[in-house]
Amino acid sequence: MKKLIAALSTAALLATSGLAMAETRKDCLLEGTVYESGEGQSVKFHSAKKYDEDANCRVRRGEKMEFKLPEDTRLKEAPSGSTVKYRYQENNDGSSKTELVSVST
Secondary structure: OHHHHHHHHHHHHHHHHHHHHHHEEEEEEEEEEEEEEOOEEEEEEEEEEEOOOOOOOOOOOOOOOOOOOOOOHHHHOOOOOOEEEEEEEEEOOOOEEEEEEEEEO
16 A cells, blocks of 8 residues: 555656646756946846756747846846856746856856
């Protein structure tokens, strides 16, 4: 009986993780550089790759990805020239989420 419960739990867990992955269309690690402009601080992104080996991140050269950077004190305190990494996730319903992963000087 314990084996049956364990097997059912595992199957349910795999099914739920498959559903969660199916909802995400893009999962990218974006790398950019912080710079100061007349309007304040900005980030210019120069690379996009898969967030992890199972992720999907297809971005064509010249393709526009529009999103608002989330407020983060690490970015505000970063000097011009710092390298930043963001995780960008886009779902099948068109919604997206962006989070700051790291800042290095």
